[in-house]
Amino acid sequence: MADDALRAAFDELRGRLIEAGHLIPCGVDGVYGKSAEYERVWAGVGAAASRLAAPDGPVLCSFPPLLPRVTFDKVEYVRNFPHLSGPMFSFRGDDRAHAELIRRLDEGQPYADLLQQTDVAFTPACCYPVYSTLTKAVPPGGIVFEHHSYCFRHEPSPDPMRMQAFRMWENVRVATPDDVLDWRSTWLSRFAELFDRLGLDARTDIASDPFFGRAGRLMAQGQRAYQLKIEFLVPVFGESEPTACASVNYHLSHFGELFDIRTADGDAAHSACAAVGSDRCVVALFQRYGMETDTWPSSVRAVLWP
Amino acid sequence: MARVDEIRSIVAEYGRLGVDVGQVADEDSLYSAGMTSHASVNVMLALEDHFDVEFPERLLHRSTFESILNLDQALAELLDQ
Numbered sequence: 001m002a003d004d005a006l007r008a009a010f011d012e013l014r015g016r017l018i019e020a021g022h023l024i025p026c027g028v029d030g031v032y033g034k035s036a037e038y039e040r041v042w043a044g045v046g047a048a049a050s051r052l053a054a055p056d057g058p059v060l061c062s063f064p065p066l067l068p069r070v071t072f073d074k075v076e077y078v079r080n081f082p083h084l085s086g087p088m089f090s091f092r093g094d095d096r097a098h099a100e101l102i103r104r105l106d107e108g109q110p111y112a113d114l115l116q117q118t119d120v121a122f123t124p125a126c127c128y129p130v131y132s133t134l135t136k137a138v139p140p141g142g143i144v145f146e147h148h149s150y151c152f153r154h155e156p157s158p159d160p161m162r163m164q165a166f167r168m169w170e171n172v173r174v175a176t177p178d179d180v181l182d183w184r185s186t187w188l189s190r191f192a193e194l195f196d197r198l199g200l201d202a203r204t205d206i207a208s209d210p211f212f213g214r215a216g217r218l219m220a221q222g223q224r225a226y227q228l229k230i231e232f233l234v235p236v237f238g239e240s241e242p243t244a245c246a247s248v249n250y251h252l253s254h255f256g257e258l259f260d261i262r263t264a265d266g267d268a269a270h271s272a273c274a275a276v277g278s279d280r281c282v283v284a285l286f287q288r289y290g291m292e293t294d295t296w297p298s299s300v301r302a303v304l305w306p
Numbered sequence: 307m308a309r310v311d312e313i314r315s316i317v318a319e320y321g322r323l324g325v326d327v328g329q330v331a332d333e334d335s336l337y338s339a340g341m342t343s344h345a346s347v348n349v350m351l352a353l354e355d356h357f358d359v360e361f362p363e364r365l366l367h368r369s370t371f372e373s374i375l376n377l378d379q380a381l382a383e384l385l386d387q
Contacts, residue, residue, distance in 0.1 A: 076344075215347040217366040222343030225368060 007158065009237045013287055014160040020291035029156040030164035037293055038282060044304025045281045046148050046169045048198075051306075052190040053171050053274075056183070058146035063129040065122060065150040071132050072121040074258060080211050080219065084153040086122030089115040122152035126168045127273045131259045134174060140264040142175020144183075148278065161236055161243045161280050169276040176263050180250065180270040187248045187274035191232050195245070197303045200234045200284055202245065207231040228252070234284045245284055246276045310378050316356060317341075317374060320348040332375040337368070346371040353377065359384040 017023040024033030034042070069087065072078070078085050089112070091101065097114055104111040123129065126149045134143070148169040156164055173183045188204070195202035207229045208220035223229055228250045233242035249272060255261065256268035263269045289296040307315075310332060317336065318327040324340030341349070349371060354360055359381065361370070370380050 214361070214363075214366055215350070217363075218347050218350065218368065218371070219343045221368045222346070 006237060006241060010158045010160065013236070013283070014158060016291060017160055017283065017286060020286075022286060022291065023160065028164070029158055030162060032160075032163065032165075038286075041282045041285060041293060041304060042167065042278055045276065045278045045285075048194060048303050049169050049171075049276050049278075050146065052194060053144075053146055056144045056171070056173075058144040058171055060146050061130070062147055063123070063126070063149055065126075065152060066120045067123045067128055068132075069117070069119045069121055071128060074132075075128055075255075077121075077124055077128075080216070081124065081153075081209070083212050084124060084155055084210065086124065086152045086154055088118045088120050088122065090118050092116045123149070124151055124153050125275070126151055126170050127172045127275070130172050131174075131255045131261065131271070134261045134269075135259050137262045137264065138174050138269055142173060142179050142263070142269070145172045145174075146170070147172075159237075159243075160283050163279055166277065166279045169278045170273050172271060172273045174256070174261060174269045174271045176265075176267070177253075177270045180272045184248050184250055184272045184274075187272075188230060191246045191248065191274070191276075194303075195232055195234070198281070198285065198300055199297065200245065200281075200288060202232040202234050203242070204230055205233055207244065207247065226250075226252075234280075236284050236287050243280060243284070244277065245280045246274070248272065248274050309381060310374060312356065313353070313374050313377050313381070316352045317349055317377075320352045321345050322348075330374070332378070333373050335372055336374070337372065341371070343368075349377075353381065357381055357385065 014023065018025055022035045022038040024035070026032060066088070072087065078087065091098070091114065093101070093114060101111055101114050104114070126147055130145050130147070148167065150165055151168050152165055154164060155162060171187070173180050175183070192202070192204070206224055206227050208223040209229065211217070211219040230248050231244040232246040234245045235242045237243070251271045253268040253270050255271045261269040285296070285300070289300065293301070314327055317323070321327070321336060321341045322345040323330065323336065330336065330339050350361055361380070361384070365380050370376055
């Protein structure tokens with residue numbers, strides 16, 4: 001699809017979501033308030049994913065959408081994705097600096113140079129907070145975590161499927177390589193079933209993360225070569241421009257080594273995550289079935305609200 | 307120092323191989339020897355600094371960094387220009 005046609009498709013869908021009151025614009029691309037009905041669909045998507053996860057007995061946990069800076073740096077987010085990152089800055093100056101800050105604000109001048117980096121950053125993916133809590137051994141048989149939280153990525157876009165502040169539902173498995181690979185296969189089947197039941201026409205593809213720059217091209221090729229990321233792509237804006245609405249990611253021993261997480265036999269644990277872009281699923285459902293959930297197919301409603 | 311030895315020395319320092327670089331033949335896979343994608347990026351940047359070249363887009367492929375031999379061939383091409 002040509003850029004102009006794609007932009008028109010973004011504007012058309014976003015316009016309908018805003019007109020229906022499901023998205024409430026905040027003045028910045030990709031940051032929206034949501035209607036109660038939108039939130040009801042969003043909760044239904046998360047609950048449907050949680051029902052699929054239930055046989056694994058995941059440990060439910062909740063983290064705020066902030067990462068300690070030490071963790072943010074340890075997972076090399078700024079190194080790999082500086083353009084998407086959200087390190088947080090605040091003011092730590094004295095009265096003189098405060099006066100300068102006020103002068104700049106009054107004159108509409110930039111003031112970023114008067115701020116300093118804090119000890120936190122916005123969470124770019126909701127599995128990151130989990131690993132630092134797992135340092136040392138995981139129990140025999142490994143462990144599964146489940147969480148659902150807001151994330152932030154700095155990618156302002158008119159595409160309503162691509163928000164800067166968005167929610168991600170995730171299960172994370174940390175165990176031996178065999179256990180993690182079996183679990184990954186299970187989730188490929190579970191997501192296929194979920195999207196099939198939601199009627200969202202998802203197809204899978206081997207994918208890579210949006211690493212930055214020239215170095216990123218090598219990183220992305222490595223990720224594809226090992227088939228570490230498999231996405232479920234939904235054709236919200238046509239078959240040629242599908243959007244990832246879920247993914248299954250295998251990290252090998254990357255996080256196990258980084259956070260010194262060991263399996264019962266003392267080896268670095270392997271990990272994988274099964275992630276649903278829950279806000280993306282909501283927008284895809286509104287696009288597919290219309291702005292009134294009352295008129296959605298009963299089969300879809302039964303998945304969301306059994 | 308021959309160019310291939312200079313490459314070896316940079317691979318030894320930045321490639322984070324799981325084995326001694328002396329055990330890796332010029333044509334052996336560096337990835338099989340334990341070099342990660344992260345490490346290959348560091349090798350690329352170190353080679354660029356050392357030889358004062360820049361790997362163009364068309365050479366930013368895993369195969370370029372697959373072996374010391376491939377790196378030597380890529381650098382031969384870049385240094386000829």
